[in-house]
Amino acid sequence: MPNDIPPPPPVSFQQSVARMVDRALDYVKLEPGADRAIKTCNAILQVTFPLKIRGEVRTFTGWRAVHSTHRLPAKGGLRFSPSIDQDSTEALAALMTYKCAIVDIPFGGSKGGLCIDPEQYSRDEMELITRRFARELARRGFLSPATNVPAPDVGTGQREMAWILDTYKNLYPEDINYVGCVTGKPVELGGMPGRLDATGRGIHYALREFFRHPDAVAEAGLSGDLKDKRIIIQGLGNVGYHAAKLLQEEDGARIIAIIERDGALVHEAGLNVEEVHQYMQRTGGVQGFPGVEWVEPGTMALERDCDILIPAALEGVIHTGNAERIRAPLIIEAANGPITFEADEILRARGTVILPDIYANAGGVVVSYFEWIRNLSHMRFGRLERRLDEMRGQHIVSALELMSGEQSPDWLRASLLRGADELDLVRSGLDDAMRVAFQEIERMRQTHDRAMDYRTAAYAVAISRISGASLDLGAY
Incomplete structure (x- = not known):
């Protein structure tokens, strides 16, 4: 009987x-067998170590996967989570390569x-x-500014990167580039201004670029710009x-729902994101936030x-169990792998437009690259060049006033006389990276008469570049 046939096992x-x-x-046309070479993880390290904590010996297990070394160093976050395992570590390392x-960005992909x-x-x-x-990690060659550079991820942040940096420095004091062994560090220890908000800002820049393309916006069944667009956020980390x-x-968008571990806040007129964030800092969750609908x-x-x-x-928050009920015409993946393959198939068939994780949340690694280069x-x-730019601005203001016989407006004078600081340059570079990447993805779609969805086009762009680099190196 057909009903007696068990469902297929879930895809990892x-x-x-x-x-x-x-x-x-x-x-994408590849050499025979090159597809397997691109998909296969190059190396996976598992370490298990004991530590005496609270009077007892506890054993901890961790992983560091290197998906590709077609460019070095391999780059990727370090996650502290009870749900991490080897499968997810290898999957996240692969996503980093494509991202x-x-x-x-001239990095290979890694994750830990x-x-x-x-x-x-x-x-x-x-x-x-x-x-x-x-x-x-360091003693086994999985931590080094030349070969493998971690960054913050779920459960880690600037604090953990500072500890890792100091540990590496003490192990290898002769490495003059030791500061580059991790990114996402505190600014005082060689970190980059703008790194903390880089991934979220990259999401912002990606959406702005999407809405600069009227055909893409119309394909999603939307119109206009981001103003008053109704947005649901899952995860206010x-x-x-x-x-x-x-x-x-x-941009004047309306955040109509914020979903957290202890429930969701819903308010059609729009939630004040900063107020919700401050409330979470005080209470540890969103439950009890006043004046809005509570969903559990x-x-x-x-x-x-929503829009x-x-x-x-x-990962995996949108799956076969809820994909049919997702009503958003546009999804942008700020997390890694939030939509399973099966759910992606369902949503694509329904015409949902998805800006994939390997493009959308790349802002973190872009600014990590800037930090590594700076280190x-x-x-x-x-x-x-900052003071030189200010001097040139002064010459322009003086020339304008000399030709017009009038004093320049204060706003114009301030704009021209201000030289770009490091944060300005970082954000400019991030904006450029997200714009150009979207345009590359769009060109790939145009090449195939827009028959490709954004995820497929993004992977096609990535595979073409990885394959080209590998061929040039004679890797296969």
């Missing part, structure tokens, strides 16, 4: 990524994780665990918070009517 995260790559391979290729719940440990305990993990805040404050479980709010849905938490050059951006 790694298999989901591989199937998305396979879809793009139909459009770097799409935004044309430690199976731990950071909330269960004190600050001093987390420092002890992080430093030991860093030593395990670092990425979701900055994306939502920028969209609200700079929060994932139900994914299915509400743009931004999943900005963990290796040992000089902050703009140091040589």
Whole structure:
């Protein structure tokens, strides 16, 4: 009987990524066997180490995967989560390879994780665990400014990167580029201004670029610009918070729902993102936020009517169980892998436009690249030319006033006399990277008469670049 046939087993995260790559391979001509070489993870390190904590010996397990070394160093975040495993580590490393290729950053792809719940440990305990993990990675060649450079991810931040940096420096004091062994560091330790909000800002820039293309906007069944667009944010962590805040404050979008672990806030007139964020800082969740509708479980709010849905938490939140009920005409993936392969198939068949993770959330690695370059050059951006730019601006103002016989308006004078600082340059570079990458994806779609969805086109762009680099190197 057909009803007696068991359903197929769920596709793993790694298999989901591989199937998305396979879809793009139909459009890209490769050497025989090159597809397998591109999809296969180059190396995976598993480490298990004991530490004495609270009077007992506890054992911790972590991974660092290197998907591709067609360019070095391999780059990717370091995640501290009880749900991390080898499969997800390899899948995330693959996404990093494709992500770097799409935004044309000269890195290979890597990812790492430690199976731990950071909330269960004190600050001093987390420092002890992080430093030991860093030593395990460094001694095996999986931590170095030349070969493998971690960055913050879920459960980690500037604090953890500072501990890793200091651990590497003590192990290899002769490495004059030791500061570049991690990115996402505190600014005082060689970090880059603008790195903290880079991924969320990249989401903002990606949406702005999308709305500069009227045909793309019409394809999603939308019109106009971002003003008053009704947006649902899933996850108000670092990425979701900055994306939502920028969209609200700079473009006038309405954040009608915010989904968190303890439920969802819904308010059709628009939630104040900063107020919700401050409330979460005080209480640890969104439950009890006054004056708005409360929805539990929060994932139900994914299915509400809106213009743009931004999943900005963990992978697999949109799956076969809810994909049919997702009503957003446009989804932009701020998290890695928030839509499973099967759900992606369902949404594509329904005409939902999806801006994929390997493009949309690349802002973090773009600014990490700037930070790494800054660390290796040992000089902050703009140091040589800022005052020269200000002097040239003064000459322009003087020339205008001399020719017109009138004094320049204050706003014009201030604009021309101000030289770009490091943060200005970082944001300019990030904006350019997100714009150019979207245009490359659009060109790939145009080449195939727009028959490709954005995810397939993005993978096709990435595969073409990786394959070309590998061929030039004689890798196959």
